[in-house]
Amino acid sequence: MIAEILATGDEIRSGALVDSNSAHIASELEAAGVAVARHLCVGDDLNVLTAALGEIAGRAHAAVVTGGLGPTEDDLTTEAAARAACVSLVLNETALSDVEAFFTSRGLEMGPSNRKQAMLPEGATMIANPVGTAPGFSLEVGDCLFFFVPGVPFEMKRMMADAVLPAIKSRFGKDRETVRVKTLSTFGLPESVTGEKLAGFESAFPGLKLGLRAKFPEIQVKLYGTGRDEAAVGDLLAAAVGWVRERLGDKIFSETGQSMEEAVGDLLRRNGATLAMAESCTGGLIAHKMTNVSGSSDYFLFSAVTYSNEAKMGVLGVSEKTLKQYGAVSEETAREMAVGARQAADATWGIATTGIAGPDGGTPDKPVGTVCIGIAGPDGVKAKRFVLSFPSRRMNKTVFAVTALDGLRRALG
Amino acid sequence: MIAEILATGDEIRSGALVDSNSAHIASELEAAGVAVARHLCVGDDLNVLTAALGEIAGRAHAAVVTGGLGPTEDDLTTEAAARAACVSLVLNETALSDVEAFFTSRGLEMGPSNRKQAMLPEGATMIANPVGTAPGFSLEVGDCLFFFVPGVPFEMKRMMADAVLPAIKSRFGKDRETVRVKTLSTFGLPESVTGEKLAGFESAFPGLKLGLRAKFPEIQVKLYGTGRDEAAVGDLLAAAVGWVRERLGDKIFSETGQSMEEAVGDLLRRNGATLAMAESCTGGLIAHKMTNVSGSSDYFLFSAVTYSNEAKMGVLGVSEKTLKQYGAVSEETAREMAVGARQAADATWGIATTGIAGPDGGTPDKPVGTVCIGIAGPDGVKAKRFVLSFPSRRMNKTVFAVTALDGLRRALG
Numbered sequence: 004m005i006a007e008i009l010a011t012g013d014e015i016r017s018g019a020l021v022d023s024n025s026a027h028i029a030s031e032l033e034a035a036g037v038a039v040a041r042h043l044c045v046g047d048d049l050n051v052l053t054a055a056l057g058e059i060a061g062r063a064h065a066a067v068v069t070g071g072l073g074p075t076e077d078d079l080t081t082e083a084a085a086r087a088a089c090v091s092l093v094l095n096e097t098a099l100s101d102v103e104a105f106f107t108s109r110g111l112e113m114g115p116s117n118r119k120q121a122m123l124p125e126g127a128t129m130i131a132n133p134v135g136t137a138p139g140f141s142l143e144v145g146d147c148l149f150f151f152v153p154g155v156p157f158e159m160k161r162m163m164a165d166a167v168l169p170a171i172k173s174r175f176g177k178d179r180e181t182v183r184v185k186t187l188s189t190f191g192l193p194e195s196v197t198g199e200k201l202a203g204f205e206s207a208f209p210g211l212k213l214g215l216r217a218k219f220p221e222i223q224v225k226l227y228g229t230g231r232d233e234a235a236v237g238d239l240l241a242a243a244v245g246w247v248r249e250r251l252g253d254k255i256f257s258e259t260g261q262s263m264e265e266a267v268g269d270l271l272r273r274n275g276a277t278l279a280m281a282e283s284c285t286g287g288l289i290a291h292k293m294t295n296v297s298g299s300s301d302y303f304l305f306s307a308v309t310y311s312n313e314a315k316m317g318v319l320g321v322s323e324k325t326l327k328q329y330g331a332v333s334e335e336t337a338r339e340m341a342v343g344a345r346q347a348a349d350a351t352w353g354i355a356t357t358g359i360a361g362p363d364g365g366t367p368d369k370p371v372g373t374v375c376i377g378i379a380g381p382d383g384v385k386a387k388r389f390v391l392s393f394p395s396r397r398m399n400k401t402v403f404a405v406t407a408l409d410g411l412r413r414a415l416g
Numbered sequence: 417m418i419a420e421i422l423a424t425g426d427e428i429r430s431g432a433l434v435d436s437n438s439a440h441i442a443s444e445l446e447a448a449g450v451a452v453a454r455h456l457c458v459g460d461d462l463n464v465l466t467a468a469l470g471e472i473a474g475r476a477h478a479a480v481v482t483g484g485l486g487p488t489e490d491d492l493t494t495e496a497a498a499r500a501a502c503v504s505l506v507l508n509e510t511a512l513s514d515v516e517a518f519f520t521s522r523g524l525e526m527g528p529s530n531r532k533q534a535m536l537p538e539g540a541t542m543i544a545n546p547v548g549t550a551p552g553f554s555l556e557v558g559d560c561l562f563f564f565v566p567g568v569p570f571e572m573k574r575m576m577a578d579a580v581l582p583a584i585k586s587r588f589g590k591d592r593e594t595v596r597v598k599t600l601s602t603f604g605l606p607e608s609v610t611g612e613k614l615a616g617f618e619s620a621f622p623g624l625k626l627g628l629r630a631k632f633p634e635i636q637v638k639l640y641g642t643g644r645d646e647a648a649v650g651d652l653l654a655a656a657v658g659w660v661r662e663r664l665g666d667k668i669f670s671e672t673g674q675s676m677e678e679a680v681g682d683l684l685r686r687n688g689a690t691l692a693m694a695e696s697c698t699g700g701l702i703a704h705k706m707t708n709v710s711g712s713s714d715y716f717l718f719s720a721v722t723y724s725n726e727a728k729m730g731v732l733g734v735s736e737k738t739l740k741q742y743g744a745v746s747e748e749t750a751r752e753m754a755v756g757a758r759q760a761a762d763a764t765w766g767i768a769t770t771g772i773a774g775p776d777g778g779t780p781d782k783p784v785g786t787v788c789i790g791i792a793g794p795d796g797v798k799a800k801r802f803v804l805s806f807p808s809r810r811m812n813k814t815v816f817a818v819t820a821l822d823g824l825r826r827a828l829g
Contacts, residue, residue: 014629016452018442019597019638021434025457029431039429040464044438044455047627051453075611075628076618109805114612134807136608155630157807214432225432286707287700290721294699297775297809305727308703308719310712314761318718318731348727362710396710 004064004175006032008042009055011070011080012154016046024069024159035168036182036229037065037175047071052083060087060145065171067163070154072137074116080151081140085124088144092122098129098138105136130166134158141170148174181233185240187224187247188257188266190409197222200250208243210236220402221263224251256412263408264292270415271302271352278411279305279348281319281340283331284358284374286310288404305348309340319343332357334375334386341377342384352414353379354407360399361392374403378410417477417588419445421455422468424483424493425567429459437482437572448581449593450478460484465496473500473558478584480576483567485550487529493564494553498537501557505535511542511551518549543579547571554583561587594646598653599673600637602664603822610635613663621656633815634676637664669825676821677705683828684715684765691824692718692761694732694753696744697771697787699723701817718761722753732756745770747788747799754790755797765827766792767820773812774805787816791823 008028014020025042032039040063045051052071059066071080085092099121106113123129123140130139130150135158141150150167152159189197194217201224204213212227226243228236248255257266271278280289290306293299307318312331315321321339329335337355345353358374365371372392378385387410391402421441427433438455445452453476458464465484472479484493498505512534519526536542536553543552543563548571554563563580565572602610607630614637617626625640639656641649661668670679684691693702703719706712720731725744728734734752742748750768758766771787778784785805791798800823804815 013625013627014638015439016442016455017446018439018444018452020629021436021439022455023434026428026431026434029429031431033430039431040458041468042429042435042455042457045453055454074608077627111606114608116612116615117608155632157811161807216432282700282703286712286716287695287703287719287721288707290695290700291704291813294701294721294723294773295810295813299699300723303699304724305731306700306719306721307731308700308707308721310707311717311761314718318720318760347731348724360707397708400704400708 004037005040005062006037006065006067007040007059007063009059009066009068010042010044010154011047011052011068013046013077015044015070024154024156027156027160028067028069028163031163031168032067032171034182034184035172036180037171047077047079049079049083049086052079053086056083056087056144056149060147060149063147065148065150065175067150067152067167069152069159072120072139072151072153074114074120074136081123084127084142084144084149084151088124088126088142090125093125095121095123095127095129095138098123101131101138102136130162132158132162133165134161139166180229180231181236183228183233183236183240185226185228185244185258186260187226187244187251187255188261188263189222189224189251189254190220190256190263190405191254192222192251194222197224197251201247204243204246207246208239210239211243219398220405253413253416256409262292263405263412265296267408267412267415268293268296268299268302270412274351274415276351276415277302277304277348278352278354279344279350280307280353281315281344281355282306282308283310283315283340283356284360285356285400285404285407286360288400289354289356289407292404292408304350305344307344307347315340319347330369332359332369332373332375334377334388337375337377337386338379338384339377341379341386345379351381352411353377354411355379356403356407358403360396360403362396372399374406376403376407376410378414380414417450418453418475419450419478419480420453420472420476422472422479422481423455423457423567424460424465424481426459426490428457428483437567437569440569440573441480441482441576444576444581445480445584446595448585449595450584450588460490460492462492462496462499465492466499469496469500469557469562473560473562476560478561478563478588480563480565480580482565482572485533485552485564485566487527487533487549494536497540497555497557497562497564501537501539501555503538506538508534508536508540508542508551511536514544514551515549543575545571545575546578547574552579593642593644594649596641596646596649596653598639598641598657598671600639600657600660600664600668601670601674601676601679602635602637602667603633603669603676603818604667605635605664607635610637610664614660617656617659620659621652623652624656632811633818636673666826666829669822675705676818676825678709680821680825680828681706681709681712681715683825687764687828689764689828690715690717690761691765691767692757692763693720693766693820694728694757694768695719695721696723696728696753696769697773698769698813698817698820699773701813702767702769702820705817705821717763718757720757720760728753732760743782745772745782745786745788747790747801750788750790750799751792751797752790754792754799758792764794765824766790767824768792769816769820771816773809773816775809785812787819789816789820789823791827793827
């Protein structure tokens with residue numbers, strides 16, 4: 004069977020917005036054993052949209068369309084779907100009451116434009132949107148089963164998981180093969196070196212496919228197994244994981260697709276330990292990452308984001324002498340910051356970052372990308388200097404934050 | 417004239433990689449006055465590639481194709497281009513010496529597979545690649561002028577700027593129109609309400625186009641003007657901005673496409689003011705956002721991310737009595753946190769967040785989404801409670817953070 008993806012919207016067509024939805028939908032479909040032949044993107048133009056749907060209907064067995072289901076005048080996908088199927092738009096009572104309930108539960112009044120969202124092509128099956136106002140729908144056009152979902156990524160993702168993938172699996176079940184993916188998350192090697200260390204994989208495991216995916220600053224090693232015998236695919240993948248583990252060792256921080264902060268959080272919880280931190284150049288990003296994990300209040304106590312030297316001294320007890328003698332960006336300061344954070348919050352562990360995220364502030368001695376990381380724990384404190392320069396301030400902050408968490412992971416492990 | 421974009425490669429087709437090239441190419445073409453009608457993506461398959469090029473040649477006047485120019489076996493774009501144009505591949509001497517020079521200058525030996533990269537379709541014009549091994553080329557197929565560039569983003573960007581855009585401008589100069597976009601960033605109204613408030617725009621400004629873009633939790637109002645008379649387009653846009661301003665008022669926080677943290681940072685700098693904050697439920701996100709802005713050390717001093725009550729008392733001086741009597745999530749605690757952060761860092765302003773980001777921790781009195789925001793400044797302190805519940809912890813953290821910054825913006829304004 005052939006599946007296609009259509010992303011709609013002038014924002015994507017004109018390049019104002021990068022289309023990340025199509026990649027998500029494609030990888031979900033591929034993981035479900037459905038090959039994606041094409042992605043297409045067109046703007047908010049009724050005739051162009053209608054023509055694109057017609058073309059896809061003539062080529063594909065299934066298609067996922069994102070965007071253009073909202074309440075405003077430039078949301079034209081539903082009307083285009085009705086035209087492509089030569090049917091009219093009719094009020095869907097379930098869709099209307101869903102939209103109403105969304106507003107009522109938030110104490111808001113529904114505007115007249117939201118009623119438009121409950122008008123679906125005749126013959127369409129509504130797809131509930133539990134996290135937004137725009138319901139989706141599925142509709143047959145020719146021999147192709149279309150799924151229409153909103154363009155807002157989290158709404159689209161939720162509806163793909165809840166409704167679209169189950170419907171595709173039940174409709175095209177007999178044509179699919181089992182596809183299993185195993186993800187090993189690594190940190191600390193460039194993508195090219197990771198690839199070189201895994202050279203020979205394809206000949207060692209001819210039945211499997213290896214993919215590297217840069218999820219900055221992590222590199223995910225993905226192993227794909229396909230076949231009709233689920234148990235055999237599982238055994239082959241387990242052997243391949245062992246093979247990869249031998250070659251990448253402790254660069255692998257998770258074998259379940261966890262983020263670094265989730266992996267570190269699990270280690271802290273398993274050790275009954277708590278964490279405090281002092282962030283200068285990471286500017287709160289480590290705390291933000293840690294507190295994105297639900298339940299992190301079990302082990303995360305405190306972060307002091309100390310940009311000014313005054314805050315480093317006042318809140319963390321860093322000595323003025325150290326700051327003067329070695330500078331704010333130094334192993335010595337990082338050590339005192341880590342100790343200070345640990346003591347301020349009475350935590351098992353304290354970690355600290357001080358460095359230069361750029362683009363300004365670098366010197367010949369301490370260029371942009373320099374970061375000193377301190378880790379204080381029950382057995383004392385240590386600090387280390389790194390130079391990790393990437394093309395933007397945000398990337399530098401991110402790689403500094405993950406390097407600090409990776410240091411804590413190794414100290415905990 | 418009609419332009420299209422074709423992104424090639426199994427990584428993009430299968431969703432392993434998000435295609436950010438198409439957005440870059442589209443926005444560059446649009447800025448040059450060339451309307452992009454479609455983006456298409458297909459995988460590394462010679463027949464599919466050839467067919468896609470043929471389709472585009474039948475529809476468009478110009479097209480940019482990325483990817484598949486490398487040395488390996490799955491790099492098939494050049495061969496597909498030759499087939500679509502019904503010509504053979506011939507060795508391009510300039511391309512060969514460029515590839516050789518690339519290797520020589522790096523002290524490397526050229527592999528035999530790199531010779532393949534110097535084979536171009538007969539009649540093609542080579543496009544030099546100053547930053548990589550794969551030369552690009554332009555080629556007429558039917559009435560369409562194709563530009564083939566590599567898929568590596570920085571090579572593609574360089575060749576777009578150096579060669580593709582100049583060639584398109586000189587070839588299609590007379591057909592191009594000025595395109596100008598004006599972006600008004602708003603916060604505080606749902607997309608549907610924003611759209612309703614702007615109903616009537618199209619009839620008031622028939623020459624312009626209005627688009628709303630949800631960039632959670634902001635809504636951007638985009639005004640697009642197209643025409644041959646640049647000054648007239650500018651005047652029309654200026655009038656339209658005034659019209660929108662009247663309807664959205666102080667929900668607009670930027671008219672230059674700034675993020676909330678950039679807008680607040682500018683206000684702080686203009687006022688010669690500094691900022692400290694105390695974050696509970698936002699977990700460092702406000703500090704992370706503020707410190708993403710280069711130069712933020714001019715006004716950002718300190719954030720205390722205090723998850724535990726001990727840290728709220730010890731670092732911020734929140735009284736135990738307040739925590740016991742009103743609870744950690746209360747206007748009273750938010751007020752004391754804001755004052756404490758301001759005093760700890762000797763800042764002009766202190767802001768504080770305490771709330772329940774979820775998914776757990778909600779109560780009937782204080783459901784998930786409850787947040788109390790405190791703002792302390794030269795004229796005293798105030799606090800306000802909001803209930804802003806979204807489907808995920810991250811979204812709640814984000815909307816809490818932007819609500820706090822929006823409160824500071826209004827206090828500063």
